[in-house]
Structures are given as structure tokens and as C-alpha cells.
Amino acid sequence: MKMTTLQGLERDIAQDTFNALKMGLRGPVLLPGEAAYEESRTIWNSMIDRRPAAIVHCLGTGDVVACVQFARDHDILLSVKGGGHNIAGLAVADGSLMLDMSLMRGVWVDPRNRIAHAQAGCLLGDVDRETQLHGLASVLGFVSLTGITGLTLGGGFGYLTRRWGWTSDTVTGIDLVTADGRLVHTASDDNEDLFWGLRGGGGNFGIVTGIDYTLFPVGPEIVGGLVAWPAGEAPKVLELYRTMAEAAPAELTLVAIMRPAPPAPWLPKEVHGTPIVAILACWSGNPEEGEKVVAPIKAFGKPVGDVLVRRPYAQIQALLDATQPKGRRYYWKSEYLARIEPTLAEKAIIHAAKIPSPFSAVILFQIGGALNDLATDHSAVGNRDARYVLNIAGSWERAADDAANIAWAREAWSDMKSFSTGGTYINFLTEDEGSERIRAALGNNLARLAEIKAKWDPANMFRTNRNIKPR
Numbered sequence: 001m002k003m004t005t006l007q008g009l010e011r012d013i014a015q016d017t018f019n020a021l022k023m024g025l026r027g028p029v030l031l032p033g034e035a036a037y038e039e040s041r042t043i044w045n046s047m048i049d050r051r052p053a054a055i056v057h058c059l060g061t062g063d064v065v066a067c068v069q070f071a072r073d074h075d076i077l078l079s080v081k082g083g084g085h086n087i088a089g090l091a092v093a094d095g096s097l098m099l100d101m102s103l104m105r106g107v108w109v110d111p112r113n114r115i116a117h118a119q120a121g122c123l124l125g126d127v128d129r130e131t132q133l134h135g136l137a138s139v140l141g142f143v144s145l146t147g148i149t150g151l152t153l154g155g156g157f158g159y160l161t162r163r164w165g166w167t168s169d170t171v172t173g174i175d176l177v178t179a180d181g182r183l184v185h186t187a188s189d190d191n192e193d194l195f196w197g198l199r200g201g202g203g204n205f206g207i208v209t210g211i212d213y214t215l216f217p218v219g220p221e222i223v224g225g226l227v228a229w230p231a232g233e234a235p236k237v238l239e240l241y242r243t244m245a246e247a248a249p250a251e252l253t254l255v256a257i258m259r260p261a262p263p264a265p266w267l268p269k270e271v272h273g274t275p276i277v278a279i280l281a282c283w284s285g286n287p288e289e290g291e292k293v294v295a296p297i298k299a300f301g302k303p304v305g306d307v308l309v310r311r312p313y314a315q316i317q318a319l320l321d322a323t324q325p326k327g328r329r330y331y332w333k334s335e336y337l338a339r340i341e342p343t344l345a346e347k348a349i350i351h352a353a354k355i356p357s358p359f360s361a362v363i364l365f366q367i368g369g370a371l372n373d374l375a376t377d378h379s380a381v382g383n384r385d386a387r388y389v390l391n392i393a394g395s396w397e398r399a400a401d402d403a404a405n406i407a408w409a410r411e412a413w414s415d416m417k418s419f420s421t422g423g424t425y426i427n428f429l430t431e432d433e434g435s436e437r438i439r440a441a442l443g444n445n446l447a448r449l450a451e452i453k454a455k456w457d458p459a460n461m462f463r464t465n466r467n468i469k470p471r
Contacts (some may be wrong), residue, residue, distance in 0.1 A: 260275055
């Protein structure tokens with residue numbers, strides 16, 4: 001069997017040697033030519049088309065340890081797939097031994113202490129499903145099919161971020177397998193340096209097998225959903241968005257979206273495909289109070305659609321899933337913003353009008369609040385001056401349309417990046433973004449991360465990520 005080494009060279013692994021690995025695993029091993037292999041190697045962003053030498057469906061931590069030891073002993077490149085939702089395709093590498101964690105999806109909830117332990121293969125929806133049984137929630141993202149591990153290690157944000165910070169701010173412990181094949185636990189009082197680095201530093205330090213999250217009382221019912229207007233109303237709608245967001249209590253998160261109208265059942269058929277502007281709102285406090293707070297949105301102008309209502313919290317977490325299906329081609333450019341400048345809003349409207357695909361969007365996501373209250377070096381994620389995320393989200397179906405859609409995203413980003421704090425969300429970086437963008441995401445924390453990398457992974461065994469070189 002031919003596999004790729006850490007140096008990018010090709011190495012022959014004797015069949016007996018590989019069979020010995022297989023015999024020591026509980027989970028199945030998938031090889032090229034098998035249908036299950038194709039399903040596993042294929043990820044959310046179809047622009048990524050890579051072929052591991054073999055895929056291990058890990059059934060437990062023991063399988064992860066065995067794979068790390070095998071890769072270390074034979075100098076083999078490792079890659080790790082949680083949810084496979086990273087836009088740059090960090091889960092998959094050509095010729096690697098890929099660990100697919102999707103069978104490790106257990107969630108254990110301690111409602112008394114308000115802690116959830118989730119295995120590394122969990123999706124957001126897995127955690128929400130179990131925690132909401134107790135009227136609790138963790139601070140996760142906003143597409144339920146996203147994997148928790150990549151989200152968390154990159155910082156993570158969603159509808160609850162304004163109240164309780166980055167996803168990584170609410171983590172109390174992480175279990176991972178290190179480069180020397182050991183299982184270690186990290187927390188604020190246990191391997192503190194590693195715990196600091198994992199919360200923002202990505203998969204540079206080991207393979208995570210489980211995460212402990214603080215839980216908060218949310219739901220089961222919240223007020224959330226979208227109100228949409230014709231794109232011609234965008235200047236007024238974005239001004240409504242700006243003024244409401246600036247004054248909004250932490251229980252309210254507001255998202256502005258400009259895109260061609262999807263063929264959604266809540267929008268009239270004659271609107272489908274035409275440019276719209278929408279405000280997505282999520283009120284996670286008392287529903288009666290929330291209805292009053294979002295009333296100005298529902299009463300504004302003449303909407304073409306309105307599904308801003310009381311609903312289960314788990315439902316708002318999945319509301320955008322249909323806009324992000326597996327198998328489309330995705331290319332994003334993003335920046336953190338300190339505020340919504342009127343000139344930025346004008347530029348966003350101009351570039352939204354140029355969208356070349358029926359699936360792309362310009363998005364402004366409000367995150368300011370609790371994350372701003374912590375010191376920049378509280379954890380590796382940093383970016384404590386961020387209050388909004390600008391995401392220029394390109395999405396289309398045909399490879400023949402790559403150039404036009406990528407050019408649109410880059411042009412829009414080039415025209416609006418001057419409004420940035422200088423920081424960017426590391427989980428939104430695309431395949432073609434290099435070291436300067438990693439520095440923009442991690443800032444002054446990068447030097448400390450390199451020192452932690454040198455301590456825990458001096459040979460840079462874990463490198464199929466936003467890689468930090470050991471220092």
C-alpha cells in the first residue's frame with residue numbers, strides 16, 4: 001500500500017504491516033474502490049477532491065491511539081474528519097491515513113452541574129438534541145450539520161455568542177491524543193498551556209476525542225426566524241439592522257442577509273430567484289419579551305416573507321441547513337468588524353447586486369457582547385474587538401462557474417476589507433489563504449501557539465490544519 005509521508009513523499013507500507021493495524025482496531029477500515037470509502041472522503045465543499053490512502057472509522061479512543069502510533073512509527077501523514085464541514089477541506093489529504101470520527105457521536109448531559117461531554121464526531125444537532133431535553137444549550141454554531149470539534153477549536157460563534165462568548169470560551173475540558181500516542185486531559189488546571197492553545201489554535205496539538213461544554217438555560221422555546229423584503233429596500237433595512245443591533249440586549253442576535261431569494265415555502269413563488277434582503281433574529285430569553293423586542297422588524301415596510309415566530313431552539317439551529325447542502329462548491333471571504341459603517345452597508349448592497357449564483361450571499365452576523373469582556377490573551381482565539389462577522393459567501397454548483405464566483409467573492413472582499421478590525425475567523429479561511437491570513441486570525445497569540453506546538457508536537461505530526469510551525 002502506498003501512503004504519503006510527513007515530507008510529502010510516497011512510501012510503500014507492507015500489507016502485513018497494515019493488516020496488523022487493522023487487527024488492532026474496533027472500527028472498520030475503508031479502502032479506495034469501496035462505496036463507503038467514497039462517501040467518507042467526500043466532504044461538504046465539493047471543490048475539495050482528495051483521496052486518502054485509507055480511512056479508519058474510529059469507534060473509540062483506542063482506535064485513535066492505534067492510528068497515531070502507526071502514523072508516528074511509519075512517518076505517515078494523518079488527517080482527521082469530524083463533520084467534514086470546513087470550507088478548506090482540512091479533513092482530507094491525499095495519501096494520508098484519515099481518521100473519520102463520525103461514529104463517535106455520544107453526548108452525556110449533567111443537568112445538575114450544567115455540563116455536557118460530547119465525543120469528537122458529534123454534529124451540532126447531536127448536542128442540541130440531548131441538551132434541550134433539559135432546557136439547556138451550549139454555545140455552538142448556526143448550521144446543525146457542522147462538526148463540533150472543528151468549530152470549537154477554531155473559536156466558534158452562533159446565536160448564543162453575544163450572551164456567553166466564543167464557543168471555546170465555554171469549554172471546561174478537552175480530551176485528546178497527542179503526537180506520542182498518549183491520551184491527555186486538558187482544563188484550566190490540567191495541562192493549562194495546551195488548554196489555552198486548543199481554544200482557537202485548531203488541530204495543531206493532537207486529535208481531540210471529547211469536549212466538555214458549559215450549558216446555559218435556553219429554550220426549549222425561543223423567538224427566531226427571518227423577515228425578508230425586496231432588495232430595493234436594502235438601504236432602509238440595513239439601517240434598521242444597524243440601529244437595532246447597536247442597542248440590542250445580549251439575548252438578541254441579529255443577522256443581515258442579502259441574496260437571491262431561495263425557493264423556500266415561506267416565500268411567494270414570484271419572489272423566488274429575485275434579490276432580497278432579510279434579517280434573521282434569534283431571541284434566546286423569555287419568549288413573551290422577545291416578541292415585543294422583534295416587533296419592529298416584523299412591522300417594518302412591506303415584507304415578502306415572515307417566519308419570525310416562537311419556535312423550538314433546536315429548530316432555529318437548523319433553519320439555515322437547507323442553504324448549505326453537501327455537494328455544492330463553496331468559496332468564502334470574511335472579516336471581523338467593530339461596527340457597521342454606513343459606507344460598508346452601501347458597498348455590501350452594491351456587491352450583493354452582482355451575485356452571479358442563485359445560492360450566494362453577503363452576510364453580516366452580530367457577535368458582540370460577552371466575548372469582548374475577556375482579555376485578548378484569555379485563549380488562543382483572541383479577536384476580542386470583534387462585534388460582527390462579514391461573510392461573503394460564494395456558493396454554486398458547476399465547476400465551469402468557479403472563476404466567475406471566486407472573482408465575485410474576491411472583488412467584494414477587496415472592496416470591504418478596509419472596514420475590518422484586522423482579524424478574521426480562522427474557520428472561514430479558504431484553501432488558497434496562507435500564512436498572512438492565519439496571522440490575521442490569531443494575531444499576537446501566534447508566537448505563544450508556536451511554543452506550545454514545539455512542546456506537544458515538535459515534529460509537526462499534526463499538519464493537515466491551519467498549521468502552526470513549532471518554534
